[in-house]
Amino acid sequence: AGFAQQSPVADKREMTGGGNGTGNTSPPPPYESIANVQPQGTGSILEINVSDPVKQGEGMQAYVSYRVSTRTDLPSYRWAEFSVIRRFRDFAWLQGRLMERNAGVIVPPVPEKNVVAKYSFNAEFIERRRAALEVFLNRCAAHPALRQSADLQLFLEANEEVWAAEAHNGAGGAVDKKVNRLGLSLKSLGQSISKTLHLSTPDASVETTLKEDPEYERTKAYIRSLQTHLDDAHREAAALIKQQKEQAESLARFGTSIILLGNTESGKLGSAFAELGNQADSLSVDLNRYAEGTARDFEAPLKEWALTVGSVKKVMDARAMARLELETAAQSVNARSGKLKRLQATVNTPRDKVTGVERDLQDANRKHDAAKEHYEYIMSQMSKELARFQEQKAIDLATVLSNFTKAQASNCRMVADAWGA
Secondary structure, three states: OOEOOOOOOOOHHHOOOOOOOOOOOOOOOHHHHHHOOOOOOOOOOEEEEEEEEEEEOOHHHOEEEEEEEEEEOOOOOOOOEEEEEEEHHHHHHHHHHHHHHOOOOOOOOOOOOOHHHHHHOOHHHHHHHHHHHHHHHHHHHHOOOHHHOHHHHHHHHEOHHHHHHHHOOOOOHHHHHHHHHHHHHHHHHHHHHHHHHHOOOOOOOOOOOOOOOHHHHHHHHHHHHHHHHHHHHHHHHHHHHHHHHHHHHHHHHHHHHHHHHHHOOOHHHHHHHHHHHHHHHHHHHHHHHHHHHHHHHHHHHHHHHHHHHHHHHHHHHHHHHHHHHHHHHHHHHHHHHHHHHHHHHOOOOOHHHHHHHHHHHHHHHHHHHHHHHHHHHHHHHHHHHHHHHHHHHHHHHHHHHHHHHHHHHHHHHHHHHHHHO
């Protein structure tokens, strides 16, 4: 009980690595298929399809629901094939929860919110969001750690009743982000206070200022630069697509005007005008279709990778927070250590007062050890995650750029052939 009751159409023992999922949706566009790559060496399947966007409700309360279909042979799942209904806020919740519970992991991004486009229920916007949500889920499914997440399984498998009770009982991902930002401000304040306390404790026993790895500093600079250039490339790609669509619209209007002009003539001249107008009109349809393909297979991937770099920066922020917590914990240890030494050096200090400070020092040491362990764990995770990020980025963007250049060449040939005909 408590899970999606779509009939298990195949026993997991009968599953093979082939097939096209549940069979009730069309194959995804090329770029979406790039994201649906299973981790090497796992021998397991976790394929996810997002389909059937449907408007629910009216007015300001309206939203779009999606069918999320899963095909898997992972033993933790109850069925081999099943589907559930989710909305955008559910995807956002999942991303927030994955970030919260997977320290040091670069969690794939969900598409940005666009309130204006959402409430207009523009078909193009809805389709782009559907495709981006599918990429998000398959990125998670391809991640060696995230694919094992209980939260991902809950999202994919729980029926609507259980999902409402489990996923929305408490703070969601958006709230977690606000709390994290507030926590960073409070920690900064705490650091300032701790430094003030530490000025009077020269007998420091724990290092309070950590030396940053120069290679990591170079990585941070690279990530900042990468985000700037990806944002620029995406903006120019969007402008290029807009220009392509405007060209298609202008060509359609030109074709109509030429056809009307031909109607005023007779004989060969009238036929020539009609043929030219019809060719222009037909070419405008092809150019518009090409622009849509460019948006899907070039602009959308650039946008996704720009958002992914944003996810990298969030992990870097978490690392900075862990570093700050460790430094603050070290300052707390040193402050209490100095206080204890002064009490021990003072004649006739009450024993209970010394005992109290000793307990405080033990507690501070425990917190310092926990903060150190957490910081070292995040650093270790980040090292692996950044290597994975670089490898995947190189593969994806090389494929995207290669396909873009081939599409450009094909489009030029198409236009030349159309006018040559």
